[in-house]
Amino acid sequence: MVDIATRVYNHKWKIDPIVRSLIDTDFYKLLMCQSVFRNKPDTNVTFSLINRSTHIPLADLIDEGELREQLDHIRTLSLSRGESTWLRGNMFYGKRQMFRSDFMEWFEQLRLPAYHLERRNDQYELTFEGSWPEAMLWEIPALSVLMELRSRAVLKGMGRFELQVLYARAMTKVWEKVERLRDVDSLKIADFGTRRRHSFLWQDWCVQAMLEGLGDSFVGTSNCLIAMHREVEAIGTNAHELPMVYSALADSDEELAQAPYQVLADWQDEHDGNLQVILPDTYGTEGFLNDAPEWLNQWTGIRIDSGDPATGAEIVINWWKSRGEDPREKLVIFSDGLDVEKILELNTQFEGRVKIAFGWGTLLTNDFRGLVPNDALAPFSLVCKAISANGRPTVKLSDNPNKAMGPADEIARYKRVFGVGEQEAVEVVV
């Protein structure tokens, strides 16, 4: 029996919106947003789309009108009553009322600020300017809209059964990964795949597959909307944008050198336990750890998000030891470019030496490699970053020179201030 009402309701949509909720975003964006709302609410920040995969001609693939429709739709969104209730009432990382009332009242009123979109040859220039807590919430929806519009562009020409078989193959691929991972009892894996997902429905499917297939090894998803719907943990801590903006705001080299620690000092005013996770690579992991204040020794864990992950883990284990900490009590989170092989390899290598968790992103929620001609659905490296704060450019170095960003002279200054020497280049796939 056809559900007539549903069909008629669906036909009323002018477009098929990709992002339908302000909490269809990563949990850590909301945590960081609350932190920024408290500590730096008046900072003016510009976020910008950066397509690191320049061989993907986004502006040829995606119609500008369709992109505008999707972005305009996101600007109509506001927090729903149920979403607000969930954020206010749910337990996150074992804690109730993670989000304070003043933040929630602000969030309930929020509409995302204007965007600036312009075609530049075969790419789009897409920027978001505004107060930091507002502009920052564009990052994830902007990326997921672009990724899904690109998927739709490729899928447009396919027949009904071709499509069904495409998804059949993709499902098989994900499930085969789940089956390989399910045999390892000790694993702890979360979905970190919102920003570069194939589509919303596909990410939702992947989360459910992990939920059924991995049992306790699946610890949750970074996506708040999916966490709410599927009743799983919302996962995430903090990201590079905090030290990048804090650093851009520094008025001297001395202040700059302290900025990344100031971020974490502000953070520990609000968070403890498994939310005290250091992201040390913004300006080079080794320098960051060597100069770290004593109070960081007590933090729970470190997230490794660039460079060779095994090397990074050895560095942080040695650092903990040098600070008199027992690494077996500490948590290492791997979150950069993971797939099954790498997850299993890292787990074997570090099991028993440190607690381990994996934030599995693009190659969980967008592994359509090899499924269509010319690999037209293969994921690619698209990011949306804070590029300036109060008119000053931001800089990111990371542990991989291929991920560095910012003006050349500022990069040179940051390298000097943070004592970054030679770095090993690692190819950035996703």
Next chain:
Amino acid sequence: MVDIATRVYNHKWKIDPIVRSLIDTDFYKLLMCQSVFRNKPDTNVTFSLINRSTHIPLADLIDEGELREQLDHIRTLSLSRGESTWLRGNMFYGKRQMFRSDFMEWFEQLRLPAYHLERRNDQYELTFEGSWPEAMLWEIPALSVLMELRSRAVLKGMGRFELQVLYARAMTKVWEKVERLRDVDSLKIADFGTRRRHSFLWQDWCVQAMLEGLGDSFVGTSNCLIAMHREVEAIGTNAHELPMVYSALADSDEELAQAPYQVLADWQDEHDGNLQVILPDTYGTEGFLNDAPEWLNQWTGIRIDSGDPATGAEIVINWWKSRGEDPREKLVIFSDGLDVEKILELNTQFEGRVKIAFGWGTLLTNDFRGLVPNDALAPFSLVCKAISANGRPTVKLSDNPNKAMGPADEIARYKRVFGVGEQEAVEVVV
């Protein structure tokens, strides 16, 4: 939005019926039924289930109560008004009113006769006795019920995502076959997979995949219900049961020797064109053709359903030549144990020498080989045959001694009467 009415309606079913229509059967059963209804309506025939794959313990796998529920449900079925309209009004093989009014009036009143079911160790004894036109209509639904109950038994223990991925893999498998076949323009393929299908919905999916994927190369399905729903051709001609029962009824060796030709003499009173297809192998192809009356030279085609298919095709081509016929004007239908490799191989071998069509059965609609542990969903060789007529046993020899059936002394007699010598044994997979 949940369609409440549909959910409530579905909950009202006591069981999930496998066969829901009397025309969820092979088209040739209805053609033959009409022929039998006209020529031999009062013959008493017993059909019996025969599991040629004795390593599959059907009675252990399938609950007797569930089997009875399904068979009882089939006995409640009668031709619906729409089904009757379709049979009466649709064009079959280019002809309107294929089914005569007297037959349709009888069919509209029909309920299937009683069945006899008994467990014998790990197998079921399942027989259907009654007037030939009634009992014969049990063959296909009985087989598809047993095949699908066996599928369900295996699927019962699987999780929701395991199931989704199982079907994803199976769909991928079918689609990869379709993709291999679509490149060959000259192919003509029909679905013959009703009796040993994985399930009704799966057969329906396979037909739609062929429809989208193969275009003009897909000529139709043997399944009447699916042909009606999907608006494709219903395909099929005649089967071994006609010569088997005619032969059992013969009162002397002389009559026996003529029985297979009498079947076709009766057939050509009703059918011409592409329905004049000889099935020559019931008692050995070579003897049948050598002794065939002149009027069979004009028939349109020959279906090859046992033995090595290429050998069979060479034999019939030579026979046509020896009778002064041009094989390029004749049709060879291959229908035994086909899969993609064999289809492509036979098409290459005989293209241009004869018209070719393929009736693709079990390995289209039930190729779940390799998809679950212990290959528990692999298809197997289950048949339902007329074993006696008016109290006399039937015999089938075919071109493969592994497919022979009947009492040993009768097999010996038939071999003598039809002059069958040494035969090459071919493994029966499905």
